[in-house]
Amino acid sequence: MKQRKRYGRRTHLLLAAALLVLCVLLCLPACSDMILNPDGSISRPGTMTLDNGTGVTDPTGTGSTAGDMTLTPATGSATSGSMILDPTDDPYAGAAHRLYVDFLSVGKADCILLRMDDRVILIDTGEKADAALIRRTLDGYGIRRIDCLILTHYDNDHIGAAAAVLEGYAVGEVYMPDYVRDSKLYRSMMTAIEAAQSAGTVVRRLHATDVEPDMGYGKLWINATAMEGYEPGKVVGADADNEDTDENNFSLVTAVTFGNIKLIFGGDAEGERMTEYLPLAEARGFTSCTLFKIPHHGASADRGLLEAIRAWKPRYCVVCTDSAASVSWAIVTNMKSVGAGRYFTYDGTVCFSTDGNSATIRTRAE
Structure with missing residues (x-):
């Protein structure tokens, strides 16, 4: 028993x-999919649709900034169809003015394509190995000429495919910071730039200045640092081609005004550079912005950058990086605190489009 x-x-x-x-x-x-909040509490937001509560309206009239796209607040990403080549896929096909911005999925690197009415702007060129993707993207849109090539600084993940772009496409103007990098990749880029100059390309090295290239309806503003220690002509020491040097604050910062839409592209600017830039931007009316490309792949969380996020309260933030692990938690927390939609290029190419009044954003798998 x-x-x-x-x-x-x-x-x-x-x-x-x-x-x-x-x-x-x-x-x-x-x-x-639970989220650990900064105060230590846990929430499970589920899936939400972005509304038009911060000045960016919905062209469909449904209250969503992405048509039938939904995004999860934890990642800010959404998947959608292929490259917009067919006007029937384009919500702004009939608009008088159109701006399209593609943040290419090139890993922990920057390559940003802007198509502003009939003008084409390329900000940085990713790594050398990204040349094929860049070429495929440009050719897919039928682009044969780049009006404005902006090279923010000379890290390998920003100028990698510059020579290939300059050799493969007509380029109207090149804007670059006024310093020299002692590396094989930089020298290769300069050889291509000199050849382009012979063919009529205008090249401008910038230091402590602002330039506003003519972009028609849209306004383009490029700012070069005047910070001490970043003097014109400075030579950044030799290094292995796969390493970065201390030159992020040389980054040109680019801002675009397109109707009521404002966008800021931060290159790899660190906190000190953003502290310099913030009052300059505010003086030009950038007290807020629709979209902010987070500098340095979201890896730096310096005070100046966090202050810029809080000051501008961007509707959308885009981080060009290869994984969530490389993004600073402080950056993510600050983006969330201002209610920004968060997009990461490791999910695919992030595509932003606007007619100057309303805007849509989505992620395209490559």
Whole structure:
């Protein structure tokens, strides 16, 4: 009898353990998308649709800034169809003015294509290995000429495919900071730039200045640093071609005004550079912005950058990077605190479009 009771108790314990394991397994999916808030609380936001509460309206009239796209607040990403080549896929096909911005999915690197009415602007060129993707994107849009090539600074993940772009396409103007990098990739780029100059390309090295290239309806403003220690003609020491040097604050910062839409592209500017830039931007009416390209792949969380996010309260933030692990938690927290939609190029190419009044944003898998 005692042995039977012992077996019965053991059976009950095994059943209880099995039920406990089953409950844990059932709860795992519900926990997978929970978010740890800065105050230590946990929330599970589920899926939401962006509304038009911060000045960016919805062309469909549905209250969503992305048509039928939904985004999860935890990542800010959404998947959608292929490259917009067919006007029927374009919500602004009939608009008088149109701006399209593609943040190419080139890993932890920058390559940003702007098509502003009939003008084409390219900000940085990713790594050398990204030349094929850049060429495929430009050719897919039928682009044969780049009106304005902006090279923010000379890290390999920003000028990698510059020579290939200059050799493969007509380029009207090149804007670049006024310093020299002692590297094989930089020298290769300069050879291509000199050849382009012979063919009529205008090249401008910038220091402590602002330039506003003529872009028709849209306004383009490029700012070069005047910070101490970043003097014109400075030579940044030799390094292995796969390493960065301390030159991020040489970054040209580019701002675009297109109707009521304002965009800021920060290159790799660190906190000190953003501290310099913030009052200059405010003096030009950039007290807020629709979209902010977070500098330096979201890896730096210096005070100046965090202050810029809080001051501008961007509707959307885009981070050009290869994984979530490389993005600073402080950057993510600050983007969330101002209610910004958060987009990352490791999900695919981020595509922003506007007619100067309303805007849409989505992610295209490559």
